[in-house]
Amino acid sequence: MAGKKIRKGIAKALSFLMPKWQPRIEDWPKKTIVIGAPHTSNFDALLMVLIMWQAEREFNFLVKDEVMKVPVLKSLVRWLGGIPVNRRQSTGLTHNLAQVIQQSDTFTLCITPKGTRSKQEYWKSGFYRIAYENKLPITFGLVDSVTKTYGTGPTFEPTWNVADDMEKIRAFYKDMLGYNPEQSSTPRLRAEDDAKAAEYLLRPVTDEPMS
Numbered sequence: 001m002a003g004k005k006i007r008k009g010i011a012k013a014l015s016f017l018m019p020k021w022q023p024r025i026e027d028w029p030k031k032t033i034v035i036g037a038p039h040t041s042n043f044d045a046l047l048m049v050l051i052m053w054q055a056e057r058e059f060n061f062l063v064k065d066e067v068m069k070v071p072v073l074k075s076l077v078r079w080l081g082g083i084p085v086n087r088r089q090s091t092g093l094t095h096n097l098a099q100v101i102q103q104s105d106t107f108t109l110c111i112t113p114k115g116t117r118s119k120q121e122y123w124k125s126g127f128y129r130i131a132y133e134n135k136l137p138i139t140f141g142l143v144d145s146v147t148k149t150y151g152t153g154p155t156f157e158p159t160w161n162v163a164d165d166m167e168k169i170r171a172f173y174k175d176m177l178g179y180n181p182e183q184s185s186t187p188r189l190r191a192e193d194d195a196k197a198a199e200y201l202l203r204p205v206t207d208e209p210m211s
Helices: 001-018 043-054 064-071 073-082 095-103 127-136 164-173 195-201
Strands: 022-024 031-037 061-065 082-085 107-111 138-144 149-156
Touching: 001 043, 022 043, 022 164, 031 043, 031 127, 043 107, 043 138, 043 149, 061 064, 064 073, 073 082, 095 107, 095 127, 127 195, 138 164, 138 195, 149 164
Parallel strands: 022 149, 031 107, 031 138, 061 082, 061 107
Antiparallel strands: 138 149
């Protein structure tokens, strides 16, 4: 508890140093996926950490496993809640996350679906798959340079109709621009345009980890 209070104090102090940016926090469920958008800068990660600390919520995020090879950085990332991901091969990530989610009283996973700061045609669908496998709600996280606000918005329960769910997501982020506006992208999944991608995204959930 003391650790949460200290982090909250740090977050408030850092927020005070950014008077042009205002935090926005809407409560979210005990277990949820928080998607961060528009993701256009490394600054986004700092702002999301500040929001989690201000809300006094433990959280996790996915990070490239290469980062974990740097001793000091490895310790910092783990302390912040980073979960290493090997993007070069299937490692049973969603299965392992399912076990953590089931065994935890609270679970907040922050993901930037665009996957990169540059402009992209499609978001990565990992956030949707993790939510689907664990029947988790999706909470909107935001960094909006138009209103100079950052934080969390509403939470919605996916219908698992990809097109309908993505329409809700697009509607929320419609008028928002990231810290670097020119790198903002319209939220869209390949599964909306590709039947095979949609079939794979909504494939049956199994209890076995991927090899």
